[in-house]
Amino acid sequence: MNNQVEAFFKFRDDLGCYKHDDIAEKSTVVLKDPVSGKFFYLSEYEYRFLKVFDGKIGIETAIGQLAAAGYYYHPDNAKQILANAAQLGLLLGTKFSSAEAMTSAKNRIKEAKKVSQFSSVYFLFIPLLNPDKFLARTLWIAKLIGNKITLTLLALAAPIAISLIISGLPRIHEEYLFFFSWENLIYLWVTLALTKLIHEFAHAYTAKNYGLHVPQMGVAFLIFFPCLFCNTTDAWSLADRRQRIAISSAGILIEGAMAVISTFVWYFTSPGVINSLAFYLMAISFISTVLFNGNPLMRFDGYFVIMDFLRLPNLSTRSTAYIKYLFYNGVLGLPSASSATTPREVLIFTVYGISSFLYRIFLYCSIVMGVYFRFDKVLGILLGALAMTLFILRPVTKGIRNLWMKRNDFRPRFAGVAAFGVIIAAVIGLALVPISRKSSYPCHMASAKIQKLAVPLETSVDEVFIKEGSKVAAGDLLFTLDATRLQLAVTKKEIEKAILEKEATNFALDDRQRDRAAGKKVELMKLEDEINRIKWDLRLAQQGIVAPFNGIITKLDYKLQKGFQPGEGVIVGELECGTECLVEALIPEKDIEKVKQGQTGKVLFNSGTTHALTGMIEEIKPYSERDLRESPFSSKRGGEIATEPKIGTGAATGTEAEIPLNAQYQCSLLIQDPVKNEIPLGMTGRVILSSTPQGIASRFLERMVSILNKESLF
Numbered sequence: 259m260n261n262q263v264e265a266f267f268k269f270r271d272d273l274g275c276y277k278h279d280d281i282a283e284k285s286t287v288v289l290k291d292p293v294s295g296k297f298f299y300l301s302e303y304e305y306r307f308l309k310v311f312d313g314k315i316g317i318e319t320a321i322g323q324l325a326a327a328g329y330y331y332h333p334d335n336a337k338q339i340l341a342n343a344a345q346l347g348l349l350l351g352t353k354f355s356s357a358e359a360m361t362s363a364k365n366r367i368k369e370a371k372k373v374s375q376f377s378s379v380y381f382l383f384i385p386l387l388n389p390d391k392f393l394a395r396t397l398w399i400a401k402l403i404g405n406k407i408t409l410t411l412l413a414l415a416a417p418i419a420i421s422l423i424i425s426g427l428p429r430i431h432e433e434y435l436f437f438f439s440w441e442n443l444i445y446l447w448v449t450l451a452l453t454k455l456i457h458e459f460a461h462a463y464t465a466k467n468y469g470l471h472v473p474q475m476g477v478a479f480l481i482f483f484p485c486l487f488c489n490t491t492d493a494w495s496l497a498d499r500r501q502r503i504a505i506s507s508a509g510i511l512i513e514g515a516m517a518v519i520s521t522f523v524w525y526f527t528s529p530g531v532i533n534s535l536a537f538y539l540m541a542i543s544f545i546s547t548v549l550f551n552g553n554p555l556m557r558f559d560g561y562f563v564i565m566d567f568l569r570l571p572n573l574s575t576r577s578t579a580y581i582k583y584l585f586y587n588g589v590l591g592l593p594s595a596s597s598a599t600t601p602r603e604v605l606i607f608t609v610y611g612i613s614s615f616l617y618r619i620f621l622y623c624s625i626v627m628g629v630y631f632r633f634d635k636v637l638g639i640l641l642g643a644l645a646m647t648l649f650i651l652r653p654v655t656k657g658i659r660n661l662w663m664k665r666n667d668f669r670p671r672f673a674g675v676a677a678f679g680v681i682i683a684a685v686i687g688l689a690l691v692p693i694s695r696k697s698s699y700p701c702h703m704a705s706a707k708i709q710k711l712a713v714p715l716e717t718s719v720d721e722v723f724i725k726e727g728s729k730v731a732a733g734d735l736l737f738t739l740d741a742t743r744l745q746l747a748v749t750k751k752e753i754e755k756a757i758l759e760k761e762a763t764n765f766a767l768d769d770r771q772r773d774r775a776a777g778k779k780v781e782l783m784k785l786e787d788e789i790n791r792i793k794w795d796l797r798l799a800q801q802g803i804v805a806p807f808n809g810i811i812t813k814l815d816y817k818l819q820k821g822f823q824p825g826e827g828v829i830v831g832e833l834e835c836g837t838e839c840l841v842e843a844l845i846p847e848k849d850i851e852k853v854k855q856g857q858t859g860k861v862l863f864n865s866g867t868t869h870a871l872t873g874m875i876e877e878i879k880p881y882s883e884r885d886l887r888e889s890p891f892s893s894k895r896g897g898e899i900a901t902e903p904k905i906g907t908g909a910a911t912g913t914e915a916e917i918p919l920n921a922q923y924q925c926s927l928l929i930q931d932p933v934k935n936e937i938p939l940g941m942t943g944r945v946i947l948s949s950t951p952q953g954i955a956s957r958f959l960e961r962m963v964s965i966l967n968k969e970s971l972f
Contacts, residue, residue: 266311266313266314266315266316267311267313267340267344267349267350268311268312268313268349268350269308269309269310269311269312269343269348269349269350270347270348270349270350272292273289273290273291273292273348274289274290274292274494274495275287275288275289275290275305276288276289276290276494276495276496276497277497278497278499278569286299286300286301286302286569287299287300287301287302287304287305288300288494288571289305289348290494291347291348296572296575297494297571297572298346298348298571298572299569299570299571299572304339304342304343306324306329307320307324307329307331307336307339308339308340308343308348308349310323310324311349313350317333317336317337317340318333320336321333321336341595342595345595384476384477385474385475385476385489386475386476386477387474387475387476388473388474388475389462389472389475389488390466390471390472390473393462393463393466393472394466397463397466397467400459400463400467401467404460404463404512409511409515412514412515412518412519415518415522416514416518419517419518419521419522422521422522422525423521423540426524426525448535449535449538449539449542450542450546452539453513453516453539453542453543453546454487454546456512456513456516457509457512457513457551458475458487458488458509459488460508460509460511460512461488461490461505461506461508461509461559462475462488462490463508464504464505464508465490465492465493465505468493468496468501468504468505470490470492470493470495470496470505471492472488472489472490472492473489473492474488474489475487475488475489490505493505493506493562494571499566499569502562502566503563503566503567506559506562506563506566507559507563509551509559510547510551510552510559510560510563513543513546513547513551514543514547516539516543517539517540517543517544517547520536520537520539520540520543521536521540523536524536524537524540553617554610555610555613555614555617555618556617556618556621557574561573561574568606570603570606573606573607573610574610574614576597576598576603576607577597577606577607577608577610577611577614578611578615579597580596580597580598580603580604580607580608580611581607581608581611581612581615582594583595583596583597583598584608585678588671588673588674588677588678589670589671589674589675589677589678590661590668590669590670590671590674591668591669591670591671591674592664592667592668592669593667688954689953689954689955690953690954690955690956691953692951692952692953693951693952693953693954694948694949694950694951694952695948695949695952695957696946696947696948696949697849697852697946697947697949698944698945698946699843699844699845699846699849699925699944699945699947700843700844700891700942700943700944700945701841701842701843701844701861701927701942701943701944701945702841702842702891702940702941702942702943703839703841703863703937703938703939703940703941703943704834704839704840704841704842704926704939704940705809705812705834705835705836705838705839705840705939706835706838706839706840706928707807707809707834707835707838708832708833708834708835709806709807709809709832709833709834710829710831710832710833711736711803711811711814711829711830711831711832711833712827712828712829712830713739713823713824713825713826713827713828713830714795714798714803714826714827715739715744715795715798715799715826716823716825716826717739717740717741717743717744717799717823718739718740718820718821718822718823719737719738719739719740719818719819719820719821719822719823720737720738720739720740720741720799720820721737721738721802721820722736722737722818722819722820723735723736723737724736724737724811724814724831725811725814726811726812726813726814726831727810727811727812728810728811729809729810729811729836730805730808730809730810730811730833731805731808732805732806732807732808733804733805734804734805735802735803735804736802736803736804736805736811736831736833737802737803737818738799738800738801738802738803739798739799739802739803740799741796741799741800744792744795744796744799745796747792748789748792748793748796751785751788751789751792752789754785755782755785755786755789758778758781758782758785759782761778762775762778762779762782765778805833806833807833807835808835808836808837809833809834809835809836810833810834810836810939811831811832811833812832812833812834812939812940813831813832814830814831814832815829815830815831817830818830818831834939836939839929839937839939840873840876840926840927840928840929841861841871841873841926841927841929841943841945842924842925842926842927843859843924843925843926843927843945844881844891844922844923844924844925845878845922845923845924845925846920846921846922846923847920847921847922847923848920850878850923851960852947852949853875853878853923853925853947854875855875855876855877855878856874856875857874857875857947858872858873858874858875859872859873859874859875859927859945859946859947859948860872860873860945860946861873861927861929861943861944861945861946862943862944862945862946863937863941863942863943864943869936869937871929872929873927873928873929873945874927874928875925875926875927876926876927876928877925877926878923878924878925878926879923879924880921880922880923880924881921881922881923881924891922925945927945
C-alpha cells in the first residue's frame, strides 16, 4: 500500500448510503453499489474516514483533517480501511479501479449474466408492471385484514393445526403419493400461483406500510411453476432493522397463516375439489416455506431475515469469499484480503458458506431426480446436465484455471496444507468406510400353512359348523353337503347297470347278437366307474369337509349356509394355521436390491406390548394386484401402500381392481420365536432389515449403475 498511500483517492459518489443500527445499537452504514447490485457493511468509523476522500487529498491530509474535527485515526488503521475499500471497489484511483481491473470486472459481469441466463431455467424472473399506485390505494384493505387480532387468532390456532396434521399423517402419506402427477398438475399450478400471489402482496403491502416505493412486480418461474414476485430491495433504505425483518418475513408469515387455515379445511372436509385444493395449499405453503422462502441457505426471504438479524449484508457472497480466502491464503499462501474482520464473522461465514454449498448440491440433485422420475426423463437429463455444468464443472474449471495462472505465487503453509489434507482424508474415509444402513418396511403376521376351503361337488351345502374367526382342530367337521342328489344318482346308475347286465346276458345267448355282447360289456365297465366315482363323492358328502390341520377360519363366504350351491370347486373360505407363522413384508422396487434370500431381519409388533422377533427371508416374489385386493397394506383398508383404481378388461370387464402406484415385492420371513403365538394373524408391524456394510461412494455408484441398467431397458 506504500505506493497507494501517497496517491489521491476518491470515494465513489454513486453509492447508495443507508444508516442502520448495528449490534451495539450504534449507527452503522450500508452502501449499495448500483453497478453490481451488492451491499457493503461499514461501521460509522470507517464510513466517516472514506467519505473525506474527494480525489484531491492523500491519506495523511485526511487523517489530519479528521483529527482537527475531533476524530483520531491511527495510520495503520487508516491504511487497512483504504485497502479493504479499494478491494471492494468503493474507491476510484486504485489498482482495482484501473482500466485493466474495470475491463476484468466488466467481463466477469458479462460472464455472470450468461450463467444467469442459463440458470434461469431453474429460477426465471420477468418484471411486468409497477404496482406502487395500486398498493397505495388498497393499503387500507391489507391493514384491515392483517391486524393484531387476526395474527393473534392465527397464532393460537397454529398448535391446533399442527396437532391435526400429526393425527392425519396417514392421510397425508397416502395423498402425497398422488401429489406429483400429471393429472394433478393444473391443481398444483393454480394453488402455487395463488400462494405466491398472496405471498408477494404481503411483502409489497408491508413495504408500502413503511413508506417504501415498490417499483416492480412480475412473474417468476420456479422449476416451470409460475408465481408472482415483487421488488422490495428498497427495504435496505430503512434504518429500523425490525422494519426490514418485517418486510422480509411477511411472505413467510402469510404462508404460515394460509397453512393453518387450509389445514382446518382439509381435515374437516370430505374428499372433493375443496378438500384437494386445501391439501395442496397446506402442502405447498409448508414445503415452500421450509425448502425455499424460510430457508436461510437459499437467497429468498429467510436469507434476508437472517442477514438483518445478524447484521451482515451480502452474507452469501462474503461467506463464499471467506471460504476461498481460507484455501488461497491458509493453504496455498496466496496474499488475499479476508472478508471476515471479527471472530464472530469468521464463525458465521465458515458455517454458512459450507452449509449453503452442501444444501444447494442437495437441492439441485433433488430437483433433477424429481423431474426425471416424476415427470419427463429427457427434461430431467437436460436439467441434470445443465446443473452439472453450471454449478460443478464450470466453477471447478474456473478455479483450476485461476490457480494455474497464480502457480508461481504459491507459498504453501504447512499448517494449512496439513489441515486441508486431514479434511480431504476424512471426507474420503467417510465415503469409503463401510456403513450398515437400516431400512423399515410394513409387514403383517401371516400363516405358513393356508388351506383354501372349497365346495368340491356339484351339490348344495347341508350344514355349516363354522364361522369366520372360528378355531378348529385337525379332523373337525367344517360343513356337510346335501347327499340326496348323489344318492339318487347312484340309484339311477345302479338301475342302468342292471339293465346293461341283462342286455349283455341276452346278447351272449343269441348267436346272431353275440358280437354286440362285447360292446355292452365295455359300456358296463364305464358305468361301474361312474358309479364308483359317484359313491366316492357320496361318501365325501356324507362325511363332510374336515379341517386338515389345527387353525383359524380367517375368511368365510357369508353365503355359505344351508341350500347354498356355488358350483364345483368354488372357494368359500380359508383356513390358516396359527402355530406355523411367517411374516410378509412389502419392499418397494427401488429397495429390492438391498434384500437377499437368507437375510435376517428384526420384526416389531405392538399389541399393547412390543414384541421383537427375528426372522429369515425365505422367499421374494412380485406383489400382484390380486394380492393387494384383500391385503392390510392397501390404502383402502388403512394401509400405507397407496393404490389407484383400475377398471378390469376381458372377462373382468367392468370390475374395479386396485393397483399400487409404485411396484412392490413381497418378502416372506420365517419366524421361529415362541412368542409369535401371542401375535394374532393379520396384525401389522414393521420389519427392519440391515443392508450389507457399504461405503457411501460405492453405494452411490451401485445405485447409479442400477438406475442406468434399469432405464436402458426402456
